Amino acid sequence: MIRHTVMFNLRHAKGSLMEKSFLRDADVLATIPGVRDFEKRCQVSGKCEYAFSFAMNFADQKAYDGFNTHPRHVAFVRDRWNKEVAKFLEADYEAL
Amino acid sequence: MIRHTVMFNLRHAKGSLMEKSFLRDADVLATIPGVRDFEKRCQVSGKCEYAFSFAMNFADQKAYDGFNTHPRHVAFVRDRWNKEVAKFLEADYEAL
Numbered sequence: 266m267i268r269h270t271v272m273f274n275l276r277h278a279k280g281s282l283m284e285k286s287f288l289r290d291a292d293v294l295a296t297i298p299g300v301r302d303f304e305k306r307c308q309v310s311g312k313c314e315y316a317f318s319f320a321m322n323f324a325d326q327k328a329y330d331g332f333n334t335h336p337r338h339v340a341f342v343r344d345r346w347n348k349e350v351a352k353f354l355e356a357d358y359e360a361l
Numbered sequence: 362m363i364r365h366t367v368m369f370n371l372r373h374a375k376g377s378l379m380e381k382s383f384l385r386d387a388d389v390l391a392t393i394p395g396v397r398d399f400e401k402r403c404q405v406s407g408k409c410e411y412a413f414s415f416a417m418n419f420a421d422q423k424a425y426d427g428f429n430t431h432p433r434h435v436a437f438v439r440d441r442w443n444k445e446v447a448k449f450l451e452a453d454y455e456a457l
Contacts, residue, residue, distance in 0.1 A: 268402065271448055272452060288457060304455070304456065304457040306364065306455060308453065309453045309455050310365075310451055310452055310453035310456065313451060313453070315452065316438040318454055318456075354409065355406055355408045355409055356368060356403065356406055357405045357406035357409070358403065358404060358443060359402060359405050360402055361403050361413075
């Protein structure tokens with residue numbers, strides 16, 4: 266299993282309608298085949314500069330590849346992520 | 362619930378006995394009261410500079426505080442983490 270995570274900051278003001286819109290509309294990612302356990306989280310540590318994080322699980326690399334190339338993912342990245350995200354850090358894990 | 366995560370790199374060579382020792386001995390963290398779902402993960406993304414990650418859940422801030430001040434956690438940080446970890450990034454999350 267691969268756990269895909271991304272921490273990010275938005276260009277929008279904290280608590281703004283644009284922020285709410287982005288976080289709500291990201292639910293489309295959970296509808297893509299292969300995505301399991303989709304989570305949206307906010308940062309509560311004062312030691313980390315990133316305000317939000319998404320996380321999801323994939324059964325294997327094939328499922329992850331299918332997500333990356335899925336039209337709904339490609340559209341979300343093109344139309345929302347690339348325009349509204351100021352900074353991000355991806356991390357993908359397998360259990361030790 | 363609070364999800365506490367930390368990404369890190371060790372000073373040890375990849376695949377070394379010292380690396381294995383650190384990752385094995387970190388299991389002591391899972392024995393501390395309040396720690397749930399302790400996970401040890403390795404990085405599989407080429408986009409992230411951190412090689413490893415630990416993650417765990419706490420029911421609330423009180424449980425998290427109890428972990429932070431627990432003698433086994435304090436000793437692990439003092440005797441192992443501070444000496445063997447080269448770089449790290451903590452992130453703590455609550456669900457949106």
